[in-house]
Amino acid sequence: MMKTSLKGRYDPDKSNAAASLAFNAGDVKLKASMTEAAIVNGPSLNGLLLSVEKPGSFIVDYDVPKKDFRFQFMNTVSVLDKPLRLNYIHWRGQNRTILDGTLVFDSSNKVSANYAFGSGNCKLKYTYQHGGVRTFEPCYDLSSNSWDFAVSQRVFGDDVFRASYHTSSKVLGLEWCRDSKVNGQFKILASLNLAEEVKMPKLSAESTWNFEM
Incomplete structure (x- = not known):
């Protein structure tokens, strides 16, 4: 089975588009992704990413224009x-x-930690899901000694509303996401920097369509 994904993003400063093609080859999944940079100004290798994935085990990405590898290994x-x-x-x-x-810990509680070697950046996050529809996510950043907070609410089955606040940057974020197996995913995002003198919200929209062949 082959899967195709098309994604577009619009914001007042810059709009972009991306596409990916993936298919199964035994136990592994092969995937090719490209951005609009591969098409604009003529066909090129700019924005082309090749991936090999074994679900639950590893992912290897190769950035063609940068000639760079990204390795990810997963285990439980x-x-x-x-x-x-x-x-x-x-x-x-x-x-x-x-x-x-x-x-x-269970279906409602989990704790996660993220550590970046070299920089020493470390984040600790607790996730609590209430009733399967509401999620609370406080996160503590040890490097900046600051907190981030997020809460999301699922409504009407396919819609999720999410609000977040970063205390270090004083950025308030609002997000509405609809994920439908029929119509794909649609997302609207708004952010407001409360530290700026002129408080103007930044808006953007994303849309993703998935096809199976």
């Missing part, structure tokens, strides 16, 4: 009879490494 181990999901991500060209882990 048991800690006190609770699943701990681990992700190890490394960018070869940037020499950047991130370790991400999520400990799932």
Whole structure:
């Protein structure tokens, strides 16, 4: 089975588009993604990304124009009879490494940590889901000694409203997302920087269509 995805994004400063083509080859999935940079100004390799993925095990991305690799390895181990999901991500060209882990206590509670080697940036996040429709996500950034807060609410099955606030940057974000198997995904985002003297919201919209062949 082959899957195709088309994605467009619009905001007042810059609009862009992307497309991807993926198909299964035994236990692995092969994927090619490109942005509008590969088409604008004539066919080129700009914006072309090639990927090989074994679900639940690894992902290898190759950025063709940058000639750079990104490696991601996933694994799940048991800690006190609770699943701990681990992700190890490394960018070869940037020499950047991130370790991400999520400990799932039950269907409603989980704790995750994200650590960037070299920079020492570390974030701790607690996720609580109430009734399967409302999610609370407080996050503490150890490097900046600041908190981020987010709350989301699912309505009408396919719609999710999300509000977030970053205390370090004083940015308030609002998001409405509709994810439908028939019509694809549509998202509207708004952000407001409360630290700016002239408080003007920034708006953007994203739309994604998925096809199976």
